[in-house]
Amino acid sequence: MQLYHHPYSVDSQKVRLALEENGIDYTSFHVNPLTGKNMDSSFFRMNPSAKLPVFQNGSQIIYQAMDIILYIDRLIVSLDGKASSITTQVMDWMLKIEEWNPKIFTLSHIPDKYRLFVSKFVRRVVIARMSEAPDLASVYHVKLRDAYETEDKLKNPDIVKQSEEKLLRLLDDAEMQLQETRYLAGEEFTLADAMFIPVLSRITLLNLEEEYVSCRPKIAGYYELVKRRPSYKKVIGKHFSGWRWYRTLVKTVFFLCIRSMFRRY
């Protein structure tokens, strides 16, 4: 089994937590969307949305984080003969979490000059790949249109506000639930938690913990609790502290600057 992902991608983290919690082995391939690696024609041919994560088991390729997690659950059921861990309550939480797309919220918290630099770089990568693989041109055009549409959305304060409000509703619902139970769907860790933790880690990455987490004491306590799990340490913790974080950042910035300077996309 192979997983194409990136350690800072929210949807990739959801899947990796689910895999780790279930003790499933897989071969990991890092694809950095900030450097446009997801636009390489070999990856793009397999996954024309260019989005991460992508999970491959033999000839089966699955694209959406939620679909991959449901597949993992089915795999566990068939391998171990256990009942599915996805109860109605777990599923309700998974759907609620899935409804919040972190893209607009994230981009709206990144200073314009950095965001526009990366977005221009990625557009140039798409154009370069289009000329290398003309048979994929129409699909690459969809990605270009997506990039322009995202910039338009970011200029619309209503869209930015909606994304934030959706996150606030999710956090308020979680805070209420965590007054009753230890984890999101009861006393045990479930796949709903595997999907929720990356939302919190994105808030941390954007340096917004004070504003969104600390003021919700139950979520703050829950966050401390899940950070002690080996799955969290492996999938998120080790990438968020110390040299790994700086190494990824420096490598990405260096790659973008050098390539932009020499116009090598």
Ligand SMILES: N[C@@H](CCC(=O)N[C@@H](CS)C(=O)NCC(=O)O)C(=O)O
């Ligand atoms: N609905 C997809 C969304 C995946 C997604 O948006 N992934 C982001 C990273 S978290 C990505 O790959 N962005 C790069 C791009 O859109 O080109 C899922 O659930 O997996």
